[in-house]
Amino acid sequence: MYLTLNSQSTESELMLSEPQIRATILFKLHKRGNWAASHTAFENIKKGFNERDLGKHGTKTVDKIAKELIREGLIITKPTHYGMQVSLNPRQSGRIVAIMKTYLSDV
Numbered sequence: 001m002y003l004t005l006n007s008q009s010t011e012s013e014l015m016l017s018e019p020q021i022r023a024t025i026l027f028k029l030h031k032r033g034n035w036a037a038s039h040t041a042f043e044n045i046k047k048g049f050n051e052r053d054l055g056k057h058g059t060k061t062v063d064k065i066a067k068e069l070i071r072e073g074l075i076i077t078k079p080t081h082y083g084m085q086v087s088l089n090p091r092q093s094g095r096i097v098a099i100m101k102t103y104l105s106d107v
Contacts, residue, residue, distance in 0.1 A: 015055045021065050023103035024049075026074065026096050029088045039078050039087035042066070074099075 016024070025045055034040050045066050046059045054061050066086075069075045074092050078085040088096055 016049075016053050018061075018065060019099075020103050021049075021054070021062060022069065023100050025062065025066055025069060026088065027100050027104055027106070029075070029086070030096070030100065034087040035093075036076075036087055036090045039085040042077075042084040042086050045086065 028045065028048065029035075029040070032038075032040060046062050049059065049062055051058050066075065070077055070086070073089055074096055075086050076089045078087070
């Protein structure tokens with residue numbers, strides 16, 4: 001018996017989908033306790049993702065999705081002289097928890 005694998009089939013199984021990346025970003029901030037006044041550097045959002053799980057564009061995908069979450073109001077920003085800081089929006093906590101529960105089993 002032979003197992004035939006092509007690059008497209010293995011990539012699709014290993015790569016995280018965009019909704020999974022969204023949920024993971026929210027979960028990372030939640031796990032760190034970054035709600036409202038407790039914030040972290042925007043660059044920290046990219047840490048911990050495995051490059052091969054993100055696909056062709058790697059951390060650029062995480063950047064793009066994080067900026068979408070900011071536009072949607074799920075993540076709030078705080079500009080500082082040393083860089084942009086981010087935290088979860090407590091007014092959107094119901095939506096945030098629902099997204100995390102939908103795509104992650106750990107929540």
